[in-house]
Amino acid sequence: MPRRSIKEERRTQILDAFEICVARYGVEGATLERVAEEAGLARPLIRHNVGNRDDLLDALLERYLESSERSMQELVAALPQDKRLETLIDWLFGPAMVDHREVLVSNALIAAAAERPKLARAMRDWTRAFIADIARVVAEARPEAEQDAVEAVAAGIAAAYLSVESMAPLGPMTDLRRTSKAAAQRLAGTLEG
Numbered sequence: 644m645p646r647r648s649i650k651e652e653r654r655t656q657i658l659d660a661f662e663i664c665v666a667r668y669g670v671e672g673a674t675l676e677r678v679a680e681e682a683g684l685a686r687p688l689i690r691h692n693v694g695n696r697d698d699l700l701d702a703l704l705e706r707y708l709e710s711s712e713r714s715m716q717e718l719v720a721a722l723p724q725d726k727r728l729e730t731l732i733d734w735l736f737g738p739a740m741v742d743h744r745e746v747l748v749s750n751a752l753i754a755a756a757a758e759r760p761k762l763a764r765a766m767r768d769w770t771r772a773f774i775a776d777i778a779r780v781v782a783e784a785r786p787e788a789e790q791d792a793v794e795a796v797a798a799g800i801a802a803a804y805l806s807v808e809s810m811a812p813l814g815p816m817t818d819l820r821r822t823s824k825a826a827a828q829r830l831a832g833t834l835e836g
Contacts, residue, residue, distance in 0.1 A: 736824035
């Protein structure tokens, strides 16, 4: 297997640093100076290897969306054949799903979307895809349910999950996580015959 080029390694190093800065300072606060300092590189190397801030944001967004989609596909693929929906809810609201940096990056991207239509569109599409992934699991688990009910339950589970995850940077929210999981389970239970 060929070794990655220095440019590819630098690009990864810069995007890692930009992600850390976005998580820490938000999109607006993730200046090229801060990214260069975090990456341990001179600012001109940031521009040379990735580009300006808009290029950095585009690259981070692409990486975030790809990683998120890959993680969700792996999660769904790992679900057991029996009790898929129940297991999905257990996993979504379990402590293993919390990735504080990912949550902070997601929150920062959503906050920055108000001023960036392209970013807003991408994050809306990401949200719709997340809900659709959940809806597929719900539909498989409850094939007799009407499509409108499946979509409503999937949206409710996704909303509860995203709400809990948005609070993750505050520290342990064990009670909120537990009660949100119970709400998702009750919501799923409305589809039982």
